[in-house]
Amino acid sequence: MENYQYEKKPRVLCLHGHGSSAEILKKELVLGWPQFLLEKLDLVFLDGPFLLQDKVDAHDIFHPPYYEWFLSNKDFKEIYNFEECLQYVEANMEKYGPFDGVLGFSQGAILTASMPGMQRERVALTKVPKIKFVIIIAGAKFGGLQFGCPKLASNAFASPIECPSLHFIGEKDPRILNEEELVGCFMNPVVIHYPEGHKVPNLDAKSIETVIEFINKVKKIKMPLQGNSNL
Numbered sequence: 643m644e645n646y647q648y649e650k651k652p653r654v655l656c657l658h659g660h661g662s663s664a665e666i667l668k669k670e671l672v673l674g675w676p677q678f679l680l681e682k683l684d685l686v687f688l689d690g691p692f693l694l695q696d697k698v699d700a701h702d703i704f705h706p707p708y709y710e711w712f713l714s715n716k717d718f719k720e721i722y723n724f725e726e727c728l729q730y731v732e733a734n735m736e737k738y739g740p741f742d743g744v745l746g747f748s749q750g751a752i753l754t755a756s757m758p759g760m761q762r763e764r765v766a767l768t769k770v771p772k773i774k775f776v777i778i779i780a781g782a783k784f785g786g787l788q789f790g791c792p793k794l795a796s797n798a799f800a801s802p803i804e805c806p807s808l809h810f811i812g813e814k815d816p817r818i819l820n821e822e823e824l825v826g827c828f829m830n831p832v833v834i835h836y837p838e839g840h841k842v843p844n845l846d847a848k849s850i851e852t853v854i855e856f857i858n859k860v861k862k863i864k865m866p867l868q869g870n871s872n873l
Contacts, residue, residue, distance in 0.1 A: 651684040652742040652861055654777070655735060657711065657750030664689045666704040667747060670842040679850055682857050685745070686738050691730040692723065711753050714790070721784070724792035727753070728766045735770040743775040743860065747842055751781030752789065755824055758805035759798030766794050775806040775860040780840050782820035783827060789820075803828045806863070808856045814839040832856050 658667035664687035671680060690709030711731075713722040731753075735741055746754030754776050760766040761773060783799060785791030807828040811821045813835055825831050834852055836843035845853065 651682060652857065653684040653686065653739065654743045654745050655741045656685050656687045657744065657746040657754055658687070658690065658709070659748030659750055660710045661694050661708045662704070663707060663709055667842070669704065674842050674844040676845070676850065679845070679853060682854070686741070688734055691727055711749050712792070718788055719790040721790050721792040724794060728794060732767050732769055735767070740771050741773070743777065744773055745777040745779070746781065747779040748840065751778045752784065754778055755781050756784050756795045756798040758803050759800070760795060763797050773805060774863045775808070777808045778824065779810040779842055780812060780815055780817065780821060781809065781824050782817065783824045786823050787820055788817070799827045806860055808832045808834070808853065810834050810836060810843055812836055812838045812840060812843065816840065
């Protein structure tokens with residue numbers, strides 16, 4: 643049975659960006675990543691818990707509804723509804739899991755990056771297995787250069803994150819300093835630079851090879867269930 647378990651595709655929870663949706667992130671990945679690569683993962687796409695009422699898609703490409711994971715003020719220094727966000731994510735991880743990893747883009751990547759540290763500190767996501775790996779596209783750090791820090795994530799980056807991580811950084815992204823700062827919070831991060839801006843990247847052959855190597859590595863990770871125990 644254990645040998646069969648290692649052959650299964652890693653199940654990955656996918657968290658979209660601000661003002662986006664599960665369906666939009668799925669389309670963005672299909673547009674930028676080859677099908678044979680996506681098929682190496684068991685991807686589960688989740689809508690954020692809060693509905694955006696006022697966003698208009700000027701390009702008429704991706705249609706509403708649009709969602710967000712948490713709320714903030716205009717300069718991103720104050721974060722709201724984060725506890726509700728985590729309760730929502732945990733409930734869906736229980737419902738659709740167990741999950742091996744989490745993939746996030748933009749706001750979803752900020753949330754994703756904080757999850758292993760909050761699990762380590764046992765302040766959130768204690769009812770679900772520990773995350774084995776994260777895939778972070780255009781992320782940032784709570785309490786870093788640009789973003790404030792919600793209370794539950796206050797110690798998420800207090801020490802280096804040991805959870806294996808794959809980071810995508812756009813060379814033309816105006817928030818590139820946030821992404822580079824976040825990479826420094828992880829031990830032995832794998833980093834892919836792409837020549838685009840703040841978007842889900844189109845992967846070239848070298849990047850695809852790096853992603854496959856990362857997937858093959860994390861498939862071998864065996865971790866105990868965290869469950870609801872404080873032992």
